[in-house]
Amino acid sequence: xxxxxxxxxxxxxxxxxxxxxxxxxxxxxxxxxxxxxxxxxxxxxxxxxxxxxxxxxxxxxxxxxxxxxxxxxxxxxxxxxxxxxxxxxxxxxxxxxxxxxxxxxxxxxxxxxxxxxxxxxxxxxxxxxxxxxxxxxxxxxxxxxxxxxxxxxxxxxxxxxxxxxxxxxxxxxxxxxxxxxxxxxxxxxxxxxxxxxxxxxxxxxxxxxxxxxxxxxxxxxxxxxxxxxxxxxxxxxxxxxxxxxxxxxxxxxxxxxxxxxxxxxxxxxxxxxxxxxxxxxxxxxxxxxxxxxxxxxxxxxxxxxxxxxxxxxxxxxxxxxxxxxxxxxxxxxxxxxxxxxxxxxxxxxxxxxxxxxxxxxxxxxxxxxxxxxxxxxxxxxxxxxxxxxxxxxxxxxxxxxxxxxxxxxxxxxxxxxxxxxxxxxxxxxxxxxxxxxxxxxxxxxxxxxxxxxxxxxxxxxxxxxxxxxxxxxxxxxxxxxxxxxxxxxxxxxxxxxxxxxxxxxxxxxxxxxxxxxxxxxxxxxxxxxxxxxxxxxxxxxxxxxxxxxxxxxxxxxxxxxxxxx
Amino acid sequence: xxxxxxxxxxxxxxxxxxxxxxxxxxxxxxxxxxxxxxxxxxxxxxxxxxxxxxxxxxxxxxxxxxxxxxxxxxxxxxxxxxxxxxxxxxxxxxxxxxxxxxxxxxxxxxxxxxxxxxxxxxxxxxxxxxxxxxxxxx
Numbered sequence: 233x234x235x236x237x238x239x240x241x242x243x244x245x246x247x248x249x250x251x252x253x254x255x256x257x258x259x260x261x262x263x264x265x266x267x268x269x270x271x272x273x274x275x276x277x278x279x280x281x282x283x284x285x286x287x288x289x290x291x292x293x294x295x296x297x298x299x300x301x302x303x304x305x306x307x308x309x310x311x312x313x314x315x316x317x318x319x320x321x322x323x324x325x326x327x328x329x330x331x332x333x334x335x336x337x338x339x340x341x342x343x344x345x346x347x348x349x350x351x352x353x354x355x356x357x358x359x360x361x362x363x364x365x366x367x368x369x370x371x372x373x374x375x376x377x378x379x380x381x382x383x384x385x386x387x388x389x390x391x392x393x394x395x396x397x398x399x400x401x402x403x404x405x406x407x408x409x410x411x412x413x414x415x416x417x418x419x420x421x422x423x424x425x426x427x428x429x430x431x432x433x434x435x436x437x438x439x440x441x442x443x444x445x446x447x448x449x450x451x452x453x454x455x456x457x458x459x460x461x462x463x464x465x466x467x468x469x470x471x472x473x474x475x476x477x478x479x480x481x482x483x484x485x486x487x488x489x490x491x492x493x494x495x496x497x498x499x500x501x502x503x504x505x506x507x508x509x510x511x512x513x514x515x516x517x518x519x520x521x522x523x524x525x526x527x528x529x530x531x532x533x534x535x536x537x538x539x540x541x542x543x544x545x546x547x548x549x550x551x552x553x554x555x556x557x558x559x560x561x562x563x564x565x566x567x568x569x570x571x572x573x574x575x576x577x578x579x580x581x582x583x584x585x586x587x588x589x590x591x592x593x594x595x596x597x598x599x600x601x602x603x604x605x606x607x608x609x610x611x612x613x614x615x616x617x618x619x620x621x622x623x624x625x626x627x628x629x630x631x632x633x634x635x636x637x638x639x640x641x642x643x644x645x646x647x648x649x650x651x652x653x654x655x656x657x658x659x660x661x662x663x664x665x666x667x668x669x670x671x672x673x674x675x676x677x678x679x680x681x682x683x684x685x686x687x688x689x690x691x692x693x694x695x696x697x698x699x700x701x702x703x704x705x706x707x708x709x710x711x712x713x714x715x716x717x718x719x720x721x722x723x724x725x726x727x728x729x730x731x732x733x734x735x736x737x738x739x740x741x742x743x744x745x746x747x748x749x750x751x752x753x754x755x756x757x758x759x760x761x762x763x764x765x766x767x768x769x770x771x772x773x774x775x776x777x778x779x780x781x782x783x784x785x786x787x788x789x790x791x792x793x794x795x796x797x
Numbered sequence: 798x799x800x801x802x803x804x805x806x807x808x809x810x811x812x813x814x815x816x817x818x819x820x821x822x823x824x825x826x827x828x829x830x831x832x833x834x835x836x837x838x839x840x841x842x843x844x845x846x847x848x849x850x851x852x853x854x855x856x857x858x859x860x861x862x863x864x865x866x867x868x869x870x871x872x873x874x875x876x877x878x879x880x881x882x883x884x885x886x887x888x889x890x891x892x893x894x895x896x897x898x899x900x901x902x903x904x905x906x907x908x909x910x911x912x913x914x915x916x917x918x919x920x921x922x923x924x925x926x927x928x929x930x931x932x933x934x935x
Binding site: 440443470471473474478485486487488491693694697700701704706708709711731 | 930
């Protein structure tokens with residue numbers, strides 16, 4: 233189990249002062265702190281305004297394991313820049329020791345063994361304890377939720393997001409922005425948003441018919457905190473109608489709309505805002521670019537790409553904070569705002585070590601109430617795994633290898649496709665796989681597993697298209713997911729090439745033959761954005777497959793050859 | 798193409814003729830620009846073209862253009878089989894030299910706007926709009 237000393241090295245996170253932000257400060261500053269357990273929740277309160285950022289929780293109410301990516305390539309200007317640094321390079325950049333709790337929390341190496349030592353992460357009752365401790369020091373701290381909250385679990389699916397709304401309401405956020413929430417369908421989203429006791433923000437949420445700001449979602453909200461006028465501007469995920477099914481929310485239009493963001497910043501500044509915070513679901517690279525194009529944002533709380541960074545990234549006069557996903561981290565940001573401007577920032581990325589941070593019993597009770605009606609279904613053991621199951625990474629993850637195997641076997645297909653989403657917790661070797669675990673990596677409102685015929689040429693087009701959504705050198709043309717996962721087929725990708733030239737050497741694995749552009753192949757997949765997609769739900773397909781396997785054992789996947797990185 | 802009220806409002810600002818040009822590909826776009834400018838040099842200046850980076854629906858992409866002081870603006874979808882989208886002419890009584898419309902894009906391409914200024918000079922702006930079958934969000 234985790235030792236007090238190990239734990240505290242993680243707990244003491246960044247305190248990069250204004251203008252001194254840079255690689256290496258994090259561990260050095262951490263090492264300067266005395267290592268006592270009380271200091272996990274202690275923070276030398278700074279300035280006059282505190283922000284608490286949670287994002288991309290994906291309905292993970294309970295502690296989970298979550299392996300960070302091994303491959304997270306940055307293209308163009310992003311090459312080698314945070315957050316496109318992983319593993320040993322990441323640890324070196326921040327001065328993190330191999331095998332330390334920080335290494336476990338923020339990098340992928342030795343994940344299975346470190347997970348045994350340090351235990352699970354997350355759990356909203358633990359998150360609540362952290363929030364309570366921040367509020368004890370700064371009662372008027374703003375709690376801001378970056379979205380992707382009402383999606384991603386069995387209970388969230390069954391209750392259409394109500395479980396998450398109930399638990400989040402108990403945490404008392406001040407504002408929220410959105411992405412996967414819209415896949416509940418616009419009627420349900422509208423209903424839930426109308427019920428919220430806090431602000432639902434998105435300056436880029438527009439009425440599709442009139443191309444005017446949507447009435448239900450306000451662009452910003454003012455707060456008076458510590459004598460400071462704070463404006464929080466929301467930025468929803470820009471590419472919802474492309475990355476997710478447009479037919480589920482046809483009334484809404486999104487986009488980056490940075491000219492409107494600038495107009496909103498100018499508007500709140502003219503109304504006296506002394507601190508401007510963007511609560512964003514853009515994704516990290518899009519936020520970095522937006523910080524160069526929109527002037528006057530002090531802090532961007534970044535979501536969508538699930539990056540966890542222990543120090544803010546400074547872009548011109550804007551500080552960008554990345555707070556991870558799946559309830560694994562909470563960011564605290566203390567700001568010194570005087571004379572109408574931000575003079576200082578102090579930040580801490582707090583990893584939620586579930587075995588170390590005591591759960592808040594009030595929230596535990598609320599969580600248990602949400603889960604109680606479904607406990608029997610959730611806890612049913614479907615199988616076991618000998619292989620670490622994880623998802624994050626640009627090209628493949630063992631969870632998706634398993635899902636693709638399930639699609640090929642259960643749907644009798646040549647080739648399988650699984651979407652490159654970034655949510656979904658990990659399962660350790662030796663662990664049982666419950667129904668809840670399967671739903672945690674598959675649950676969605678358009679989970680039908682289709683079976684169709686595609687020509688080799690069309691499969692190539694899909695890979696080129698998705699590849700460009702990930703590897704276009706201009707972040708504004710990216711969508712923030714990972715590459716579509718392919719089962720039954722190998723390929724080579726040159727990430728440095730333009731669209732249409734990245735993908736080559738497509739090979740049907742079962743025969744070793746090259747994919748013929750004019751030949752037709754049977755393809756099974758799930759999460760199609762097309763209306764009227766038919767097929768069994770993906771979680772049932774995967775459950776049937778795992779039941780037949782009994783114990784899951786996967787070979788390493790070497791079917792994608794990556795060059796040009 | 799459906800004509801929405803917003804289109805009508807945009808046209809109400811002073812725009813008139815819609816010119817469909819029966820030409821192909823970007824050579825056709827270059828020709829259309831040459832026809833509009835009479836071969837004069839096209840510079841850059843105070844012209845703003847607003848279009849989404851990625852189209853939510855390639856069949857109806859909202860585009861707006863604003864060029865204070867323009868006498869007319871030609872809008873082109875450079876990669877469409879027929880690049881010409883519209884020519885907006887602004888009379889002396891027009892309060893603002895801006896227009897909005899929705900266009901259909903055959904695929905990822907540049908949308909180009911060229912404005913003829915009151916002094917007879919030409920300025921241009923362009924924006925790449927990506928039309929994609931979509932990917933997967935985080």
